[in-house]
Amino acid sequence: MRVVTRRTGLTADVLRAWEKxxxxxxxxxxxGGQRLYSDDDIERLTLLRRATDQGRNISQVVGLDRDxxxxxxxxxxxxxxxxxxxxASDEAARYLESGMAAVRGLDAGGLESLLxxxxxxxGAPAAVDTVLTPLLREFGDAWHEGRLTxxxxxxxxxxxxxxxxxxxxxADVSRRAPAVVVATVAGQxxxxxxxxxxxxxxxxxWRVLFLGSDLPADAIxxxxxxxxxxxxxxxxxxxxxxxxxxxxVGRLRAxxxxxxxxxxxxxxxxxxxxxxxxxxxxxxxxxxxxxxxLRSLHPGGS
Amino acid sequence: MRVVTRRTGLTADVLRAWEKxxxxxxxxxxxGGQRLYSDDDIERLTLLRRATDQGRNISQVVGLDRDxxxxxxxxxxxxxxxxxxxxASDEAARYLESGMAAVRGLDAGGLESLLxxxxxxxGAPAAVDTVLTPLLREFGDAWHEGRLTxxxxxxxxxxxxxxxxxxxxxADVSRRAPAVVVATVAGQxxxxxxxxxxxxxxxxxWRVLFLGSDLPADAIxxxxxxxxxxxxxxxxxxxxxxxxxxxxVGRLRAxxxxxxxxxxxxxxxxxxxxxxxxxxxxxxxxxxxxxxxLRSLHPGGS
DNA sequence: ACAGGTTTGTCGAGGTATTGTCAAGGGTCA
DNA sequence: TGACCCTTGACAATACCTCGACAAACCTGT
Numbered sequence: 001m002r003v004v005t006r007r008t009g010l011t012a013d014v015l016r017a018w019e020k021x022x023x024x025x026x027x028x029x030x031x032g033g034q035r036l037y038s039d040d041d042i043e044r045l046t047l048l049r050r051a052t053d054q055g056r057n058i059s060q061v062v063g064l065d066r067d068x069x070x071x072x073x074x075x076x077x078x079x080x081x082x083x084x085x086x087x088a089s090d091e092a093a094r095y096l097e098s099g100m101a102a103v104r105g106l107d108a109g110g111l112e113s114l115l116x117x118x119x120x121x122x123g124a125p126a127a128v129d130t131v132l133t134p135l136l137r138e139f140g141d142a143w144h145e146g147r148l149t150x151x152x153x154x155x156x157x158x159x160x161x162x163x164x165x166x167x168x169x170x171a172d173v174s175r176r177a178p179a180v181v182v183a184t185v186a187g188q189x190x191x192x193x194x195x196x197x198x199x200x201x202x203x204x205x206w207r208v209l210f211l212g213s214d215l216p217a218d219a220i221x222x223x224x225x226x227x228x229x230x231x232x233x234x235x236x237x238x239x240x241x242x243x244x245x246x247x248x249v250g251r252l253r254a255x256x257x258x259x260x261x262x263x264x265x266x267x268x269x270x271x272x273x274x275x276x277x278x279x280x281x282x283x284x285x286x287x288x289x290x291x292x293x294l295r296s297l298h299p300g301g302s
Numbered sequence: 303m304r305v306v307t308r309r310t311g312l313t314a315d316v317l318r319a320w321e322k323x324x325x326x327x328x329x330x331x332x333x334g335g336q337r338l339y340s341d342d343d344i345e346r347l348t349l350l351r352r353a354t355d356q357g358r359n360i361s362q363v364v365g366l367d368r369d370x371x372x373x374x375x376x377x378x379x380x381x382x383x384x385x386x387x388x389x390a391s392d393e394a395a396r397y398l399e400s401g402m403a404a405v406r407g408l409d410a411g412g413l414e415s416l417l418x419x420x421x422x423x424x425g426a427p428a429a430v431d432t433v434l435t436p437l438l439r440e441f442g443d444a445w446h447e448g449r450l451t452x453x454x455x456x457x458x459x460x461x462x463x464x465x466x467x468x469x470x471x472x473a474d475v476s477r478r479a480p481a482v483v484v485a486t487v488a489g490q491x492x493x494x495x496x497x498x499x500x501x502x503x504x505x506x507x508w509r510v511l512f513l514g515s516d517l518p519a520d521a522i523x524x525x526x527x528x529x530x531x532x533x534x535x536x537x538x539x540x541x542x543x544x545x546x547x548x549x550x551v552g553r554l555r556a557x558x559x560x561x562x563x564x565x566x567x568x569x570x571x572x573x574x575x576x577x578x579x580x581x582x583x584x585x586x587x588x589x590x591x592x593x594x595x596l597r598s599l600h601p602g603g604s
Numbered sequence: 605a606c607a608g609g610t611t612t613g614t615c616g617a618g619g620t621a622t623t624g625t626c627a628a629g630g631g632t633c634a
Numbered sequence: 635t636g637a638c639c640c641t642t643g644a645c646a647a648t649a650c651c652t653c654g655a656c657a658a659a660c661c662t663g664t
Contacts, residue, residue, distance in 0.1 A: 002638080012639080013625055020641090021623085032632045034639055055304030057649090059622070060332070079309055110476065117473035121505055123425030170472075171419035174412070203423055304649080314650075315614060322652090323612085334621050336650060354612095359660095361611070610661070620651070631640065 004037045006258030007280050008045040015045070022062040024048060039278060040066075047073055053296070054080070077292070085288040086126035092118075095131045100138065103148070103156040111156065115163040124167055124203045128196060129287060132160055136192065157192060164195040168202050168210075177207040178298045179229040183220050184213040185236065185245070193235035193266050200287050201233070204294045217248055221255035230297060231261040233290070236268030246272050250279045261297070265290065306339045310347040317347070324364040326350060349375055356382065388428035388590070394420075397433045402440065405450065405458040413458065417465040426469055426505045430498060431589055434462055438494065459494060466497040470504050470512075480600045481509040481531040485522050487538065487547070495537035495568055502589050503535070506596040519550055523557035532599060533563040535592070538570030548574050552581045563599070567592065 005012050015035075018024035025044055027035040037045075047069040051061045054076040064072065095118045102111035119127040136157065143153040182198045184190040190213050198208045209227050211220060224232050232252070236245065245268060253262050264276060265284045273283045284290050307314055317337075320326035327346055329337040339347075349371040353363045356378035363371065397420040404413035421429040438459065445455040484500045486492040492515055500510045511529050513522060526534050534554070538547065547570060555564050566578060567586045575585045586592050 011624080014623085016640085017624070030632080032639090033641095034632070055308055057303075057622075060338075076305065083309070113474050113476075117475075117505070117507070120421060120426040120469060120473055123428070124422040126425065166472075167422060170468075171422055172415050173419075203419070205419075313614080316612090318651085319613070332621095334650090336621080359611070606664085608662085608664100611659085613656105613658085615654105615656080617653090617655105618651105620649105622647100622649075624645105624647075626643105626645075628642090628644105629640105632638080634635105634637095 001035055001037055003258070004035075004042060004045070007042055009049055010045060018045075018048070018058065018062070022059065024058075024062050043278070044069070051076070077289070081288045081292050084292070086122070086129050088130045089122070089126075091122065092126070092130035092134075095122075096135055096138070099131070099135050099156075100142075103139065103152050106152065106155060108155055108159050111159045112163060115159065116166065119163065119167055124199065125291065128199060128203075132164070133196065133287070136160055140189075157189070161192055161195060164192075164199050167199050168195070168208070171202060173202060173205060173207050175207070177205055179207040179209060179227045180294070181209045181211060181220060181224045181227065181229045181232045183211040183215055183232065183234055185215075185234070185248070190235055190237050193237055194233075196287060197233050197235055197265070197290065200290055201294060204291060204298070206294060206298065217252035217255055220252055224256055224260055229260060231263055231294075232256060233263040233265070234269070236264055236266045238268065242272065246275050246279075249276060249281060253280050263290070263293070303337055303339055306337075306344060306347070309344055310351055312347060312351055320347075320350070320360065320364070324360065326360075326364050346371070353378065388424075388431045390432045391424070391428075393424065394428070394432035394436075397424075398436060398440070401433070401437050401458075402444075405441070405454050408454065408457060410457055410461050413461045414465060417461065418468065421465065421469055426501060427593065430501060430505075434466070435498065435589070438462055463494055463497060466494070466501050469501050470497070470510070473504060475504060475507060475509050477509070479507055479509040480533075481511060481529045482596070483511045483513060483522060483526045483529065483531045483534045485513040485517055485534065485536055486515040487536070487550070492537055492539050495539055496535075498589060499535050499537055499567070499592065502592055503596060506593060506600070508596060508600065519554035519557055522554055526558060526562055531562060533565055533596075534558060535565040535567070536571070538566055538568045544574070548577050548581075551578060551583060555582050565592070565595070 002012075004010075004015065008015075010018075019026065025037070025041040027037045027041055030036055044066060047066070048058065048061060050073045051069060052058055054073070056072070056076070061069065061072065095114065098114055099111060102108075102114060115127075115132065118131050121127075122131065139148065139153045139156045142148040143150060148156075180201050182194050182201065184194040194210065194213070198210050201208050207227075209223060209229065211223060220232060223229075234249065234252075236249075249262075249264065256262060258280075261282060262280065263282045263284060265286070269276060269281075269283050270285070277283055282293070284293065306312075306317065310317075312320075321328065327339070327343040329339045329343055332338055346368060349368070350360065350363060352375045353371060354360055356375070358374070358378070363374065366374065397416065400416055401413060404410075404416060417429075417434065420433050423429075424433065441450065441455045441458045444450040445452060450458075482503050484496050484503065486496040496512070496515075500512050503510050509529075511525060511531065513525060522534060525531075536551065536554075538551075551564075551566065558564060563584060564582065565584045565586060567588070571578060571583075571585050572587070579585055584595070586595065
């Protein structure tokens with residue numbers, strides 16, 4: 001089945017070889033003898049592919065059951081993430097503290113130059129992971145707990161958005177780099193999450209098409225096709241209406257060419273992880289994971 | 303196993319050599335004879351690698367057990383952090399190579415965006431120490447050896463100057479930060495050296511007064527006094543006339559308030575180190591040393 | 605300073621195991 | 635009918651394996 005090769009990223013030959021040689025999956029057959037894969041088969045094959053992508057060798061992982069595979073893949077992939085995830089330093093802690101102080105004093109200019117300095121000092125990946133993201137989260141928490149007024153929170157978020165835009169524009173990328181479409185669904189915080197994704201992708205040497213929020217699936221798919229994108233990344237934060245969200249993402253998946261990877265992250269993605277994964281969406285827990293994934297799609301990043 | 307080389311950062315050859323020569327680990331074997339490493343093996347190998355990375359030699363650490371290794375590595379690495387010179391990474395090597403390629407192709411725009419990306423990716427200190435400085439040196443060498451024409455060299459230097467200016471301006475610093483005056487004596491390469499110093503100082507949170515080249519001692523002293531500078535840094539490259547250089551620096555020292563530190567670096571400073579040191583000038587061999595010194599004068603840098 | 609010796613990472617040659625891919629000839633499906 | 639899929643049996647490319655040798659870096663003792 002053609003569908004399966006697209007979904008799993010394996011060639012038809014490999015599919016048959018694995019079945020014949022190791023009995024990796026045993027799909028039903030149509031009356032005429034053609035393979036009919038179930039959703040479980042596809043999931044299993046995808047897991048096997050991810051395991052082999054990490055360097056495992058088929059003959060050794062093919063005997064594992066679903067849960068063991070999930071564990072193995074999670075471990076391998078997170079080991080890889082851990083290998084290059086920027087560690088929180090005490091410098092980062094100092095930036096965080098100064099940043100909070102600047103926000104409390106409504107000192108937008110001070111905050112902006114502080115954050116730009118942090119970005120240059122720590123490097124973009126470390127700054128994003130250990131300063132900007134935590135700061136954003138802290139704004140949100142402090143606001144909910146009444147330690148900051150909405151005005152403070154807005155000011156802080158706006159400055160972070162500006163700094164992210166600066167980082168994104170500072171390093172423009174060759175026209176021939178692979179493209180990724182970054183999109184959101186609606187709302188203002190959404191857009192910040194998407195900006196984080198965009199900066200991360202640019203840092204890995206990708207060409208980024210940043211589509212604002214609130215776009216229907218067709219528009220996103222059309223943009224991806226026109227830009228010849230290799231991937232589409234969605235930032236899902238508020239699950240405004242669960243049903244609609246999952247449905248819309250599913251629709252997008254169907255509209256995209258099947259060799260375009262659809263990636264989702266954020267709380268909204270976590271919550272619906274099972275359905276989304278089954279629909280062929282790659283769920284990522286955080287930016288370091290995204291970084292690793294992008295690198296595996298386009299190693300020549302730097 | 304591929305997995306192991308990824309996770310430990312050791313090559314397959316080294317893995318086998320250690321096993322054969324020292325019995326560092328003794329992995330199980332598959333029926334076909336391939337090595338099957340356990341998680342403990344991987345941990346142990348990683349520790350061994352870290353120990354050797356710190357300069358230990360294998361034969362001496364290979365006999366230690368896990369806990370001893372952990373202690374040893376922790377000690378070595380913390381000593382390393384104290385020294386905090388950014389280590390050259392292979393990312394840096396890639397940037398260097400692409401940078402040279404861009405220069406050979408006279409692709410100024412490409413070089414500029416590459417270097418800005420490097421700065422954001424690695425962070426300013428690491429970028430300056432492991433990309434920009436080596437690149438500058440390489441331009442010089444290649445030019446002397448006829449591998450680059452003067453035009454290439456000039457183009458490269460000009461782009462580096464622009465990138466340094468961008469880095470310097472990106473993070474402007476609070477009015478209340480301590481100030482340092484950065485000056486040179488004459489010539490165009492001089493100015494690049496001084497720009498490197500300026501960027502380093504800005505990165506440490508200092509307010510920088512960048513005075514162009516070719517200023518007499520009185521003018522520098524006057525500027526330092528007016529800006530209430532804590533230090534004056536000189537980049538001494540061509541010792542145009544040795545006698546004049548030493549004399550002029552001595553005069554500057556005399557004109558400056560005695561609580562203002564006078565710092566000098568570069569080949570010109572190295573050559574006259576004894577006299578200059580005797581005159582009360584602090585000589586520094588490279589930028590990491592400067593960074594440490596600045597930090598000791600103004601710890602709240604970040 | 606310099607000739608030996610040791611340590612250690614890397615490479616090549618020659619071989620086996622594993623695994624992806626291909627060609628040929630024929631069947632299935634809309 | 636044409637596009638797609640099937641099976642089988644090669645085939646080729648990787649990936650690992652061992653062993654032996656080499657070269658650079660480092661350490662000696664003179």
